[in-house]
Amino acid sequence: MSASGRPDADVPDERAQPDPHGWRVFHATGRVPGEPGPRLPEAPPWRRFRGAPPQPSPPDDEEAALRRLGSGDVMPQLGEDEIDAVNAALLLRRPLLVTGPPGIGKSTLAYLISRELGLKRVLEWNIVSRTTLRDGLHIHDAMGRAQAIAAWQAGLREAASAATAGGSGEGEIGAQDVMVGQTPPLLGDFITIGPLGTALLPYDRPRVLLIDELDKSDIDLPNDLLHVLENGSYDIPELVRDAADTALVHTSDPGGRAVVAGGRVECSEFPVVVITSNGEREFPAAFRRRCLPLEMPTPTREQLLAIVEGHLGAPPRGTEQLVDLFVQQVQAGGTHSLDQLLNAVQLTTAGGFQAEGGGRKLLEMLLRDLAKGR
Structure with a gap:
């Protein structure tokens, strides 16, 4: 205390109370942030990844958000406990397992998080009883590629035959000349990365992935997800075996393309994963250990x-x-x-x-x- 009776500037005011919600980055307001949106705190050391090369920013999809959320500024269904659970999942980079009766807005939560944090288009992976892990990671159109290679080879043969029939004198086009510059169909053109795989691409900011109604899946799918959710990465075998160092593949975003190096997809920011379940069955303990639970309450x-x-x-x-x-x-x-x-x-x-x-x-x-x- 100074001689004038005023508190010293260097002495903290014991009456000042810290904001108990100061650690939150998500407040369930549903308000659209300014660019580029609030930044998440640094990930824990055990949840940091080094994916490359960096991908361009994903597209926005405000129409889908409007259908899910409406145009209001407030999402009133979440209480303090639910908001804390979402923030814990964001800070710890862990999937959020959202349970509750059908039709109360569980999947809407993914769109609310994306809108408030400015994370652009939500990737949706809708689960049915026949869904496998590969469906979420990538699809290789082997038949389409085989047909494209056959058509390419047939075109080369026809061009070579035409060149040979035209003669091989000076100034004439020979069969060998036809082969120059004619490249085979690229492998990446026949690979499409699924919603889970797209979410694991190395974006500067995390993508939002909605895995909807996981309880409808085959009994093995939750266990199959463990490795991918833990490591934030996976390999595309077809690209690993390919001679090229990189490949340009299709993604789950409309018209999206991405560069994959060495056949390996690894995130640089772990995605915001929202998994919904109607409670039709229990999940294995090993799977639940990797998720943070959130019971969605019935609205008042x-x-x-x-x-x-x-x-x-x-x-x-x-x-x-x-x-x-x-x-x-x-x-x-x-x-x-x-x-x-x-x-x-x-x-x-x-x-x-x-x-x-x-x-x-x-x-x-x-x-x-x-x-x-x-």
């Missing part, structure tokens, strides 16, 4: 109203009654989706439709219990 009445406002603007007349009906059905143990509520609200705002009287039956159909199979 206030959250539902805010979600409707985010998609449709100011809540139209009758919205609160529809939301109340939706909440009652969910609380009664029914299985319902947010899409059903949005459809019902949209329909009641369409010109001329009346929910009362004959329209009541159509409204009940829209808000039916999905667990009953009809």
